[in-house]
Amino acid sequence: MSMRQGTADGMKTTVERARIAVIGGGVAGLTAAYELASRGYAVAVYEGDGILGGLAAGFRADNWEWPLDCFYHHVFQSDRDVIDLARELGVPVFFRRPITAIYHQGKPYPFDSPLRLLLFPHLSLLEKLRMGLVIAYLRWVSRDWRRFERHVAHEWLRRWMGERAYQALWEPLLAGKFGNDYQTVNLAWFWARIYKRSPALGYFEGGFQALVDRLAEAAQRRGAHIWTSTRVEQIQPQDHQLTVTTNRGEESFDAVISTVAPQTMARIAPALPEAYRSKLLGLRSIGALAMTVALDRPLTDGLYWVNLPKKEGFPFLALVEHTNYIEAERYGGQHLVYLGDYLAPTHPHFQMSSEELADRFLPALARFNPDFQRSWVQGIWLHRAAYAQPVVSVDYSQQIPSLATPLPGLYFASMSQVYPWDRGTNYAVRLGRTIARMTDEDLSAGRVQSEAAWRAAPRPPVGMEP
Ligand SMILES: Cc1cc2nc3c(=O)[nH]c(=O)nc-3n(C[C@H](O)[C@H](O)[C@H](O)COP(=O)(O)OP(=O)(O)OC[C@H]3O[C@@H](n4cnc5c(N)ncnc54)[C@H](O)[C@@H]3O)c2cc1C
Numbered sequence: 001m002s003m004r005q006g007t008a009d010g011m012k013t014t015v016e017r018a019r020i021a022v023i024g025g026g027v028a029g030l031t032a033a034y035e036l037a038s039r040g041y042a043v044a045v046y047e048g049d050g051i052l053g054g055l056a057a058g059f060r061a062d063n064w065e066w067p068l069d070c071f072y073h074h075v076f077q078s079d080r081d082v083i084d085l086a087r088e089l090g091v092p093v094f095f096r097r098p099i100t101a102i103y104h105q106g107k108p109y110p111f112d113s114p115l116r117l118l119l120f121p122h123l124s125l126l127e128k129l130r131m132g133l134v135i136a137y138l139r140w141v142s143r144d145w146r147r148f149e150r151h152v153a154h155e156w157l158r159r160w161m162g163e164r165a166y167q168a169l170w171e172p173l174l175a176g177k178f179g180n181d182y183q184t185v186n187l188a189w190f191w192a193r194i195y196k197r198s199p200a201l202g203y204f205e206g207g208f209q210a211l212v213d214r215l216a217e218a219a220q221r222r223g224a225h226i227w228t229s230t231r232v233e234q235i236q237p238q239d240h241q242l243t244v245t246t247n248r249g250e251e252s253f254d255a256v257i258s259t260v261a262p263q264t265m266a267r268i269a270p271a272l273p274e275a276y277r278s279k280l281l282g283l284r285s286i287g288a289l290a291m292t293v294a295l296d297r298p299l300t301d302g303l304y305w306v307n308l309p310k311k312e313g314f315p316f317l318a319l320v321e322h323t324n325y326i327e328a329e330r331y332g333g334q335h336l337v338y339l340g341d342y343l344a345p346t347h348p349h350f351q352m353s354s355e356e357l358a359d360r361f362l363p364a365l366a367r368f369n370p371d372f373q374r375s376w377v378q379g380i381w382l383h384r385a386a387y388a389q390p391v392v393s394v395d396y397s398q399q400i401p402s403l404a405t406p407l408p409g410l411y412f413a414s415m416s417q418v419y420p421w422d423r424g425t426n427y428a429v430r431l432g433r434t435i436a437r438m439t440d441e442d443l444s445a446g447r448v449q450s451e452a453a454w455r456a457a458p459r460p461p462v463g464m465e466p
Contacts, residue, residue: 017040017041017042018041018042018254018255018443019041019042019043019044019252019253019254019255020036020041020042020043020044020253020254020255020256020257020439020443021043021044021045021046021242021244021251021253021255021256021257022036022043022044022045022046022256022257022259023045023046023232023235023244023256023257023258023259023260023268024045024046024047024048024054024258024259024260025045025046025047025049025052025053025054025216025226025228026052026053026054026055026056026259026428027053027054027056027082027211027212027215027425027428027429027432028054028259028413028414028428028429028431028432028435029045029047029054029257029259029432030045030052030212030215030216030219030432031085031215031428031429031431031432031433031436032257032259032413032432032433032435032436032439033045033219033224033226033432034215034218034219034222034224034432035432035433035436035437035440036224036436036439036440037219037222037223037224038222039436039440041440041443042223043219043223043224043225044224044225044226044227044251044253045219045224045225045226045227046227046230046231046232046244046246047226047227047228047229047230048229048230048231048232049228049229050228050229051228052212052213052216052226052228053208053209053212054259055070055071055288055385055388056069056071056073056208056209056211056212056425056428057069057070057208057209057212058070058207058208058209058212059381059383060209061294061331061332061334061379063331063332063334064330064331064332064334065329065330065331065332066205066206066207066210066326066330066331067206067207067209067210068207068292068322068331068336069207069208069209070290070292070381070383071288071290071338071340071383071385071388072290072305072318072320072322072338072340073203073207073208073425074201074202074203074325075093075201075202075203075424075425075426076196076197076198076200076201076202076426077095077198077200077202078196078197078198079196079202079424079425079426080426081426081427081429081430081433082211082424082425082426082428082429083202083426085211085215085429086204086211086214089211089214089215089218090214091204091205091206091210091211091214092204092205093202093203093204093205094202094203094205095200095201095202095203096200096201096203096325097112097199097200097201098201098304098305098324098325099112099302099303099304099305099324100112100303100304100305100306100307101303101305101306101307102168102169102172102173102306102307102309103172103306103307103308103309103312103314104120104122104168104309104312105122105312106312106367108300108303108306108368110303111169112199113199114132117131117132120168120169122168123164123165123168127162127164127165128165130161130162130165131161131162131165131166131169134157134160134161135194138190138191138194138195139194139195142191143195145188145191145192145420146188146397148186148187148188148190148191149186149187149188149392149394149395149396149397149420150186150394150395151186151187151394152183152184152185152186152187152393152394153174153185153186153187153189153190154171154174154182154183154185156187157170157171157187157190170190171309172307172308172309172310173307174190175309175310175317176307176308176309176317176318176342177342177389178286178342178389178391179286179317179341179342179343179344180344181284181286181391184391184393184394185391185392185393186392186393186394186395186396188392188396188419188420189392189419189420189422191420192420192421192422193422196421196422201304201325203325203326208425211425227246227248230246230247230248231246231247232244232245232246232258232260232268233245233246233247233268234268234269234270235256235258235268235269235271235410236270236271237271237407237408237409237410238252239252240408241253241254241409242254242255242256242407242409242410244256253409254409254443255409255410255411255439255442255443256409256410256411257411257412257413257435257436257439258410258411258412258413259413259414259431259432260414261285261386261387261414262280262281262283262285262387262401262412262414262416263280263281263387264387265280265412265414266280266281269405269407269410271407272405272406272407272410273406273407275406276401276405276406279399279400279401280401280412282399283390283399283400283401283416284390284391284393285387285388285389285390285391285415285416286342286343286344286345286388286389286391287342287343287344287345287347287350287384287385287386287387287388287389288340288341288342288343288384288385288388288389289316289340289341289342289343289349289350289382289383289384290338290339290340290341290382290383290384291316291338291339291340291354291357291358291361291380291381291382292336292337292338292379292380292381292382292383293336293337293338293339293358293362293365293377293379293380294331294334294335294336294377294378294379294380295334295335295336295337295376295377295378296334296335296376296378297335297376298321298323298324298328298335299321299335299337299365299368299369299372300319300321300324300368300369302324303319303321303324303368304320304321304322304324304325305318305319305320305321306318306319306320306368314364314367315360315361315364316339316340316341316361316364317340317341317342318338318339318340318341319337319338319339319340319368320337320338320340321335321336321337321338322336322337322338323335323336323337334378334379337365339361339364342388342389345386350384350386354380354381354382357382358380362374362377387415389415389423390415390416390419390423392419392420396419397419397420400416400417400419401417403417403434403435403438404438404442409442411435411438411439413431413432413434413435414431415427415428417431418430418431
């Protein structure tokens with residue numbers, strides 16, 4: 001196995017360039033590739049899709065100046081890892097405070113500041129105060145997420161916030177994120193969300209695709225080779241190396257970093273010991289669907305994001321009017337509205353054509369604007385992803401597979417491992433950097449991992465501590 005060696009003055013030089021494959025050209029994979037190429041490794045990135053970016057990828061109509069994210073995206077002010085990376089790559093980031101709202105009894109109510117909460121007419125002052133205290137406790141008083149992960153958020157919040165406040169404002173948020181699985185999600189997830197969120201939302205000039213493109217270019221400038229439309233079918237250990245089989249052929253590497261979904265990882269790496277594979281297969285997640293509708297005029301009265309509780313009877317769970325956040329001029333003057341949902345990939349909406357779904361979804365737009373006519377619609381795009389949101393249940397930290405797998409040289413880094421933080425591009429960047437550092441350290445030290453060694457000293461998942 002080739003490796004890097006230290007010199008007398010402690011500086012590392014590449015004696016023989018170790019070869020590393022990165023599977024997945026999403027933000028985590030590209031960040032790892034960028035880091036490792038910067039450290040002198042020979043890096044090959046294999047991306048199954050025709051474009052880079054994974055869940056953060058964008059698309060562009062002919063008359064748009066900026067691409068639009070296939071799934072609605074923004075960052076928070078606390079998302080230091082991705083903001084710093086964007087600055088390092090020269091991608092400008094800007095912050096705004098668009099209006100987020102919750103739909104309640106037939107009407108959207110802005111809900112993005114303590115004042116808005118005080119003005120919400122469907123709860124008593126006492127109920128609002130009690131809710132405010134619980135949120136303040138989670139945000140400012142306790143950071144003990146390990147204690148929180150022993151509780152189910154649905155039960156804990158109902159108990160401490162009170163039934164009515166929880167049902168009106170927070171249950172829709174949980175259900176909007178986890179679909180039918182929301183009653184199993186632990187309180188640490190909810191805590192992380194409260195703890196990290198900022199009312200100001202950040203966006204990149206050129207959208208998230210601009211960040212992805214700059215990252216890929218920077219990795220390539222440092223020598224990384226990036227292959228799109230190249231799906232990895234198998235990873236097998238062979239003669240102290242790992243052989244990666246794709247639809248284009250076979251290559252051998254000193255290390256392989258895989259950033260695919262856990263179920264895919266279990267399938268493409270059959271040599272993984274059973275204990276690790278069953279951990280991968282035990283991780284739960286749901287899929288996401290986003291229909292983007294281009295209109296010739298605005299739909300809502302300045303709302304960016306509206307959470308739609310199930311009981312209000314909408315065929316989707318969130319309406320996001322992107323052009324109430326980013327000006328329509330960037331998109332040829334079109335007004336762009338996402339209709340989003342989180343669903344099990346077995347749900348019929350995952351099989352339906354975009355015409356069938358449009359027939360189901362579009363009539364609901366009249367509930368936001370009674371004048372809405374189908375003739376306003378200038379374009380419709382549909383994006384679906386089967387692995388979009390890990391579902392984190394009680395004691396989730398015990399269920400996370402280590403980043404270094406028991407197979408020597410094989411690493412696994414996915415959204416399911418950034419807990420207690422909710423998945424996001426910020427944590428994809430952090431994950432990519434962590435896995436790159438870990439791989440570098442192992443290769444530099446010539447460390448031969450063995451399952452026994454890893455069992456004896458398992459590494460904690462990334463980002464565990466606030
Ligand atoms: C609806 C929605 C809204 C979101 N909103 C936000 C937001 O507002 N802000 C934010 O920061 N984040 C948001 N995210 C999350 C963010 O997009 C992800 O956390 C991040 O992009 C994950 O990056 P990743 O590289 O870990 O995984 P992915 O993006 O999933 O990348 C994995 C890559 O691996 C490729 N792949 C899979 N199998 C193979 C194979 N066999 N061979 C080769 N390649 C393969 C895939 O095509 C993909 O490109 C959102 C996600 C969704 C779904």
